[in-house]
Amino acid sequence: MAVNTPQISLAGSGALLVDGAQGAFDDATQELVWAVANAALSIEGVCEAVPGMNNLxxxxxxLVVDARSVDGRLKSIWASTDASAVTGTQHTVPVDYGGARGEDLAGWAAHCGVTVEEAVRRHAAAIYTVAAIGAMPGFPYLSGLDPRLAWARRSTPRLKLAEGAVIIGGAQAGIMPMTAPSGWHAIGHTDLKLFDIQAESPVLLRPGDKIRFAITGIEG
Incomplete structure (x- = not known):
């Protein structure tokens, strides 16, 4: 059962942001976010529930329901819902580390105080969970990064980071589903396609999916 009380705030005239974080990211809170997201769809007037990182x-x-009523129902659901892990799909993501498409690899390793090979080994050794999809279609926010590999986002974002870039942003890992501006650090590249508008299911990854990175090459 939930023990922490979330902070709920207005996000425009037709949305509420439920923040369940009590400091650093917590996997148990994320599992509760997924469960509450499903339950929230039963509230009259609610049309969508979008999980974020420890928030919803x-x-x-x-015109159907007022914010105060939804707020009360959400607090009740949060307090009475059991967190449950989502049984997601397992994915292996092949990665070429470094080179022209992983230009931050050497700087990242130096920031972590390890060799390039050790940084890559640690990155590929972890099992990551897709905590949320957001920012752009198909973009996965991945929990599970070794804390020793964390690196704060760039102070000046790049205006163009290529599709397939394998990236680090703070305590999170990610993969670019399309070419777009980004303040995350590029440490490698994968040819796996995460977003295909022509596909029957355009987004490859879902919250609760598990990811392992497979080393296909290192260019330091």
Whole structure:
């Protein structure tokens, strides 16, 4: 059962942000976010519930239900819902580390105080969980990064980071599903396609999926 009380705030006239974080990211809280997201869809007037990192955006029709009513129902659901792990799909993501498409690899290793080979080994040794999809279609926020590999985002974002870039942003790992601006650090590249608008299911990854990175090459 939930023991912490989330902070709930307005996010425009038809949305509420439920923040369950009590400091650093917590896997148990994320599992509760997934469960509450499913349960929130039963609230009259709620049309969508979008999980974030230890938070949840709930969209509702203000012509059908008012924010105060939704707020009360969300608090009740949060307090009475059991967190449950999602049995997601297992994915292996082949990665070429470093080179022109992983230009931050050497700087990242130096920041972590290890060799390039050790940084890559630690990165590929972890099992990551897709905590949320956001920022852009198909972009996975991955929990499970070794804390020793964390690196704060760039102070000046790149205007163009290529599709397939394997990236580090703070305490999270990620993969670029398309070419776009980003302040995350590029440590490698994969040819696995995460977003295909022509596909029957355009987004490859889902919350709860598990990821292992497989080393296909290192260019330091």
């Amino acid at each position: 955006l709930v969209l509702f029709d203000p």
